[in-house]
Amino acid sequence: MPPFYIFSEEKVLLETKNGTPLISMRNIKKSFGSVHALQGASLNVHAGEIVALVGDNGAGKSTLVKVMAGVHGWDAGDYEFEGKPVKIKNPSDANNLGIQTVYQDLALCDNLDAVQNLFLGRELAGPKIFGSRVRRAACEVRAKEVMARMRLSNLSLSRPVGAMSGGQRQNIAIARSILWTPKVVILDEPTAALSHSAAAQVSSLIRTLADEGLGVVVVSHDIHHFVVEATDRIEVMRLGANVASFKSSDVTGEQVVNAMVGGDEGANLAG
Amino acid sequence: MTETLDTPQPEAHRKRTFGELLTSDLRALPVIIGLVALWVFFATQSDVFLTARNLSNLFVQSTVVGIMALGLMFVLLVKEIDLSVAAINGVTAVLMAKLVVEFGFSPWISIPIAIVFGAAVGSMSARWVTFVGVPSFVVTLGLGLALNGVQLLLLPQTARYGLLGTGVEVIAQTKISGASAWLVLAIGLAVFSSLVVSSMARRKKAGLSVAVMSGLILPIVGGTVFGIIVVAILNSHQGIPLVTLTFAILLGIGGYVLKETTFGLHIYAVGNNDEAARRAGIKVENIKMAAFAIAGGVAALAGVIAASRTLGVGVFSGGGIGGGTLLLESIAAAVIGGVSLFGGRGSIHAALLGALVIGSVQNGLNLMGVENEIRLIVTGLLLVLAVSIDKLIERFTGQQSF
Ligand SMILES: Nc1ncnc2c1ncn2[C@@H]1O[C@H](COP(=O)(O)OP(=O)(O)OP(=O)(O)O)[C@@H](O)[C@H]1O
Ligand SMILES: [Mg+2]
Numbered sequence: 001m002p003p004f005y006i007f008s009e010e011k012v013l014l015e016t017k018n019g020t021p022l023i024s025m026r027n028i029k030k031s032f033g034s035v036h037a038l039q040g041a042s043l044n045v046h047a048g049e050i051v052a053l054v055g056d057n058g059a060g061k062s063t064l065v066k067v068m069a070g071v072h073g074w075d076a077g078d079y080e081f082e083g084k085p086v087k088i089k090n091p092s093d094a095n096n097l098g099i100q101t102v103y104q105d106l107a108l109c110d111n112l113d114a115v116q117n118l119f120l121g122r123e124l125a126g127p128k129i130f131g132s133r134v135r136r137a138a139c140e141v142r143a144k145e146v147m148a149r150m151r152l153s154n155l156s157l158s159r160p161v162g163a164m165s166g167g168q169r170q171n172i173a174i175a176r177s178i179l180w181t182p183k184v185v186i187l188d189e190p191t192a193a194l195s196h197s198a199a200a201q202v203s204s205l206i207r208t209l210a211d212e213g214l215g216v217v218v219v220s221h222d223i224h225h226f227v228v229e230a231t232d233r234i235e236v237m238r239l240g241a242n243v244a245s246f247k248s249s250d251v252t253g254e255q256v257v258n259a260m261v262g263g264d265e266g267a268n269l270a271g
Numbered sequence: 272m273t274e275t276l277d278t279p280q281p282e283a284h285r286k287r288t289f290g291e292l293l294t295s296d297l298r299a300l301p302v303i304i305g306l307v308a309l310w311v312f313f314a315t316q317s318d319v320f321l322t323a324r325n326l327s328n329l330f331v332q333s334t335v336v337g338i339m340a341l342g343l344m345f346v347l348l349v350k351e352i353d354l355s356v357a358a359i360n361g362v363t364a365v366l367m368a369k370l371v372v373e374f375g376f377s378p379w380i381s382i383p384i385a386i387v388f389g390a391a392v393g394s395m396s397a398r399w400v401t402f403v404g405v406p407s408f409v410v411t412l413g414l415g416l417a418l419n420g421v422q423l424l425l426l427p428q429t430a431r432y433g434l435l436g437t438g439v440e441v442i443a444q445t446k447i448s449g450a451s452a453w454l455v456l457a458i459g460l461a462v463f464s465s466l467v468v469s470s471m472a473r474r475k476k477a478g479l480s481v482a483v484m485s486g487l488i489l490p491i492v493g494g495t496v497f498g499i500i501v502v503a504i505l506n507s508h509q510g511i512p513l514v515t516l517t518f519a520i521l522l523g524i525g526g527y528v529l530k531e532t533t534f535g536l537h538i539y540a541v542g543n544n545d546e547a548a549r550r551a552g553i554k555v556e557n558i559k560m561a562a563f564a565i566a567g568g569v570a571a572l573a574g575v576i577a578a579s580r581t582l583g584v585g586v587f588s589g590g591g592i593g594g595g596t597l598l599l600e601s602i603a604a605a606v607i608g609g610v611s612l613f614g615g616r617g618s619i620h621a622a623l624l625g626a627l628v629i630g631s632v633q634n635g636l637n638l639m640g641v642e643n644e645i646r647l648i649v650t651g652l653l654l655v656l657a658v659s660i661d662k663l664i665e666r667f668t669g670q671q672s673f
Contacts, residue, residue, distance in 0.1 A: 071550060092552035107547035109540045111615040111673035120540055121551030123533045131532030137473040160295075160673040 020083040021046050022184050022215040023068065023099070028077035030063055030240075037063040039240035040077070045184055045215040050206055052227045052248070053219045055237035056260055061219045062104050064237070065188050068217070069101040070094035092121075098183035102190055104219070106173040110162025115143045117161055118176045146175045150205060166193035174202070184215040191226050203230035223260075224253035236260055290668030296485075298609055301660045302624045305653075306631065313635030320638055323508040330505070330515045331443075333630030335577045337518050339601035340608065341525055341622035342569030345562040347605055348529075350542045350614025351400060351407040353393065353563060355415035356570040357598035361589015362422040363389045364574035368432035368584040369425050371439060378438045386571045392418070393567020397560040407563075419592050431585040434578060442579040448510025455511060456502045459523065464491050466527070514576050518623075521569065526619035538562060542615030543673075596647070603650065604629050607657040616673055628653060 023045040030038040037060045045051055053061050066072045067079070070088040079086055081097050088094050094101070108117050119139050125132035140157060147153055152171055161169055170193050177185050187206070191199040203226065206216045210232075220226050227234060228248055236244040236259040244259035293300065313320040339356055346353045363385040370381035396414050400407045426432070434440055447455055471487050474480070481487070505511045529535035540548040541558045549555050578584045590597025606612065607628050608621025629650055636646045665671055 069550075090552075091550045095552060101550075103550065107544070107550050109543040109547055109615070111539055111543040112536070116536060116540075120536075120548070121553045123536065125533050131528050131534035133531050134533055134536060135473070136470060137477040137479055140474075140479055141477045162671060162673055 019046075021080075022082060023217075024078070024080040024083075025064070025068065026078045028064065028067060028079065029075045030060075030067060030072060031075060037240055038067070038074070041237060041240060042242055043068075043217070043235060045217055047183070047213050047215050048210050049233065050210050050216040050218065050231040052231040052234045053217060053237065054221070054223060054227055054234060054256060054260055059237040059260075060240040061237055062188055063240075065101065065103075065186050065217070065219060068094070068186060069099060069103075095122075095180075098181065100177035100180070100182040100185050102170075102173045102177045102185070102187040104188040104192075106169055108161050108169055108173060111160055113159055114147075114155060114157045114161055114172050114175075115139050117172055118143050118146070118179055120176075122180065142179070143175075146179055150175055151201070167195065167198050170194060171198075174205070178209065182214060184217065185209060186217040188219045189221065190218060191220060191222055196225075199226060206230065223256050227256065228253050238262065288668075290664075293664050294668060294671065295673070298661075299618070299620055299624060301664070302608060302628065302657065305657070306624060306628055309628065309631050309635065313631065313638065317635065317638040320635055323504050325634065325638070327505050327508040327512065329627075329630050329634045331512050331580070332634055333626040334512075334514045334518045335573045335580075336597070336600045336604050336629055337622050337626030338521060338573040338576070339570055339597065340604035340625055341518075341521055341619070342566040342573075343601055344525075344605050344610050344617060344619075344622055345538065345565045346407070347610045347612060348538050348542045348615060348617060349559050349562045350545070351397075351559060351562070352602075352612070353396065353407065353411045353566050354594070354598065355392070355396060355411040355418060356566055356601060357590040357594030358415035358418035358422070359389045359392055359567050359570040359589070360574035360577065360597065361584075361591075362418045362425070362574075363571035364578040364588045365422050365425045365432070365584045367575055368434055368439070368578060371434070371437050372432045373427075382439075382575050385575055386568045389571025389574075390564040390568035393563035393565070393570075394560045396567075397556075397563035400563075401556040401559055415594060415598075419589075422589065423586065426585065431583055433583040435582050439575070439579050440582050442576060443512075443514055444579075445513035446510035447513065447516060448506060452502050452506050452511045455516065456498045459519070460491075460495055460498055463494055463523070466531070467491055514580070517572075517576070522619055522623055525622070529619055534558070534561070539615050544615075600629050600650070603654045607654055609657075609661065628657075 021044040023043065025041065025043045027040045027042060028038050029036075029040055039060075041060060041064050043051070043053070043064065053064065055061050063072065067074045070091045070093050073089070079088065081099075086093075086097065088097070091101075109120065112120070115136070119142075123132075124135040124138045124142075126135060127133075143157055144153070147155055147157070150171060152175065155164075155168060155171070161172055164172075170190060174187065174190060177187070185206070187202075190202050190206075194202065199222070206218065207230065210216050218227075218231060228251065231248045234244075234246040234248055234251065234256055235242055236246075236256065238260065246256060246259075310320070319325050339360065343353060343356055366388060367378075367381045367385035370376040370384065371378060376384075392414070396407065396410050399405060399410045467487060467490050471481055471483075502511065505515070529538065537548065537553050537558050540551070540553060541555050545555050548558075574589060578588060581587075586592070604625030605617070605621055606625070608617070608623070608625030610617030610621045610625075632649050632653065633646055636649065
């Protein structure tokens, strides 16, 4: 079992940006029957870097994220983690490597409370007597630490999350992804359900994570306010493949949107 | 950024409204009120109803359906259904009787065989559901019919195995009375209290808020008072029937498993959102298989108890062909008690409360001299009423129950 994510002052630099990427995906192909969702998509994620994955609806962003996270297998292409080819057969394999994902649908259980959702599948538990007894108190203490860190101490930890607002649920899903020592955090549309200030808070949170040496991947449609301002690099996808790649600081929202919809001005074709 | 997200008021420490309580901790309240109303009504209609002898009878009558509902609950919680539980009940009871009567097995061996067989049948239908992808409704409907056939094949020419004098009948006849009954209660309360106290102690040690009244005193005092009343009533007749004690122990274990363990948590998770559970690393197929195995094993145990009560097995075992009222009442008991057919919702007391409602209607109407037809009508209406009340509470409080 990996140790808890420790919010220490000292930064654990995993790799430099020029070194081996944490995640390197090349020419990934994935079809669902006759739907070719990914037709040769590539993505590198370095430690300490925030990569935005953008593209029109149906471009294949979520599919690429799910391949990264072990939800879907892939048909062809290379997937390397820390320079080594990996076989990721299920979400647990990805979790064990240190890849944590906040899915577009959040993947929360509405009938469970925040603590139960945070620890789902990885509960702190005692020895087995008719099943292992959940160490609720220990879980709750850890949950409180993470919530405090995300400035969410006001959130009820013992109410079913189904009764919570979209933003609160989003935050619980994010908190779950940083609960355990992750090396890479992938967020699929983390700001879609959030108010302006809450989205800004997500921006500052992922920046903190990157500063601590994590690789962060964000899928977002909020090009102007979120993608251009809060990320380091932008990968544009169209029809299941990469069509452009930008440094966030050198680009305007317009240029990114043009690349997304097919007007190619200003886009360096990605290799 | 220093402002907090969304809720301005500190939600964590807010007092919950009555409506919220009704959809969470107090979800059982309407059923309990209904049960009390039934008892008051029957007490006014029959002088016999509230006697210790009759209440003891009522507990025993409710046991088979209660145990069936308890097992079935696990399957309902993972958002599946098992329509073969009554058939498993029947076929395993006949198997057990055949082993005892024809092959001279001791009940000590044949009863565990029956239970293991029931659990194996249950896990097989789960495998079929999860691997082949056929809905559990279809798999278990077909399986139930097939098992009905097997049950008839296992029976001898006379279509009946008598169990009098085999030792199996002792199960239904055994009563734990006097000081032993109180000792049993004391042990049960000690285990329960130690669990409650230990989780409170852990919270306190971890520096978390401790709800002394609702989390510590109420459960222990409530459990003690309830236990003393029940044991006093049963003791003033002949003692605690072994079958009732069996049900109580199963309720205790089931409650512990569902509320306290990782397995229980995963059952609720799978029932609400199996894809989320899968992504969280839970082996959904295994959880479902365990749920079906529990339902099957528990149904077999209920079959043994029923056989012991009726002193034999036959075509009628397991509710007869198609499961008869046994199947319908087992499902109804779980649902009346508050288990959702849509998965992920319902607590262990559902099996007890649901079975008591159905048992009380049967027992009370019997005492009033009302025919069976009316009993079925009343039970059916109560089922619809119970679920309707649940829905109405959700509508009026604007809270969804979980
Ligand atoms: N499980 C699935 N089965 C079949 N087709 C799928 C599945 N998941 C995705 N697809 C298809 O793959 C394509 C890419 O979908 P994907 O969800 O990756 O797009 P997206 O870029 O995330 O879009 P959005 O911005 O709307 O979230 C779509 O045509 C979609 O219909
Ligand atoms: Mg998507």
